[in-house]
Amino acid sequence: MMKVSQPPNKPKQQSIGMIVLFFILMMGILAMMILKGGV
Secondary structure, eight states: OOSSOOOTHHHHHHHHHHHHHHHHHHHHHHHHHHHHOOO
């Protein structure tokens, strides 16, 4: 039994995950810049 038909909400979840990852990355870069500027 192979599940060929996948739910249509899977690609949406993946895109949301990518956006969250990008947001975290941007926040990390901002934190680094603030730390470097403050020190």
